[in-house]
Amino acid sequence: MPAMSALTADKKRLETLANERVRPLLASLAPIPSSEWLHFARKLRLYELRRGETLTQAGAVANAFAFVVDGALRKVHVTARGRRVVRGFAGPSELAGAYASLLSREPSHLSVDAVVDSTLIVMSWLDFTNLYARHACWQAVGRRIAEDLFLERETRAHELLTLTASERYRAFCQKHRGLLPLLRQYDIASYLGITPVSLSRLRARRAK
Secondary structure (H helix, E strand, C coil), rough: CCCCEEEECCHHHHHHHHHHHHHHHHHCCCCCCCHHHHHHHCCCEEECCCCCEEEECCCCCCCEEEEEEEECCCECCCCCCCCEEEEEEEEECCCCCHHHHHHHHCCCCCEEEECCCCCEEEEEHHHHHHHCCCHHHHHHHHHHHHHHHHHHHHHHHHHHHHCCHHHHHHHHHHHHHHHHHHHCCCHHHHHCCCCCHHHHHHHHHHHH
């Protein structure tokens, strides 16, 4: 499991959050029988990730993924020259993880860390993949997650290749409106592929 500051031992809180946050998300992907949900829920853990702490560290093999309850996570690549490039963000009710490393079992090329103090419901990848043999619903859930990640990557590539910086910023604000107060200007600019100065200009024009 990820190296985080503290494991929250409040089982009642975990049960409540899992039912309120995780179960609706899974139900939107595929019908989950009650018996399967109960088995799944027993594998979940509640963590508090402090700002800057990692769910997955670059260079390590990812072993877990998370449902974000509160806060925000980001995916970050570090170039050979030490420049940090933000690949994406995850906010409340979204999934986060180093998916390529989870699939390949190879060291992750990116880090997944907390932008602010964040509450996560975490599951080990091994526990999740072991579900595939239990019931077809889990294969459907895994397929839908993979499809959503593919669509996200295609949309990201399309935006970078075809949209202007202003259009990319507008699309970003629409998608991540709730996260904007939590994110630093540098991280947003890095994700958009522009400089912080250019982002400041875009914001100034939008504010007029």
